[in-house]
Amino acid sequence: MDSPAPNIDDPRQILRDISRNPVDLGLRLRLGAALSVRGDYGGAIPELEKAMFSPYLRWQSMRLLIEAYEATGQHGLAERMRERLSKETGGSGDSGPAPVPV
Numbered sequence: 001m002d003s004p005a006p007n008i009d010d011p012r013q014i015l016r017d018i019s020r021n022p023v024d025l026g027l028r029l030r031l032g033a034a035l036s037v038r039g040d041y042g043g044a045i046p047e048l049e050k051a052m053f054s055p056y057l058r059w060q061s062m063r064l065l066i067e068a069y070e071a072t073g074q075h076g077l078a079e080r081m082r083e084r085l086s087k088e089t090g091g092s093g094d095s096g097p098a099p100v101p102v
Contacts, residue, residue, distance in 0.1 A: 009034045011043075025054040029061055032068075041068040059089060 014031040021027065032047035045068050051061040062085045069078035 009037070011035055011038070011040075025051045025057055029054075029057045029064075032061070033064060036064055036068055036071075039071075041071045044068050045072070059085060062088075 009030065011031060011034045014027055014034060018024065018027050018031065028047045029051035032044040032051060035041070035044035035047065045065065048061045048065045048068060051057045052065070054061075062081055066078050066081050066085070069075070069081060
C-alpha cells in the first residue's frame, strides 16, 4: 500500500524546510500563503511581512497581507498596504485576489 504523497503546502513541512534554510523568503511566502488558506491569519502575517523583503515576492506578499489584515480586522493597515501596493505597481496592484504560490 502506497503512503500518501506529502502536501507541499503543509505548514509543518514548510516549517521543517525553513529550519534548514531560514533565509529563504520564498519559503516564508509559501508558509504565509498556506496559513492564510487555513484561516491562520495571525500566523501568516509575520511570514508575509518577512517575504516582502524579496523584490521578486514583494507584490504577491503585499496582496496576501492585505487579505490577512482585513481578515484580522486591521483595516487601517490593510488600507495603507493597499495604497503602498498601488503606488509600487502603478495602480494595478490591487486588482483581484492574491494568487496562492504553488
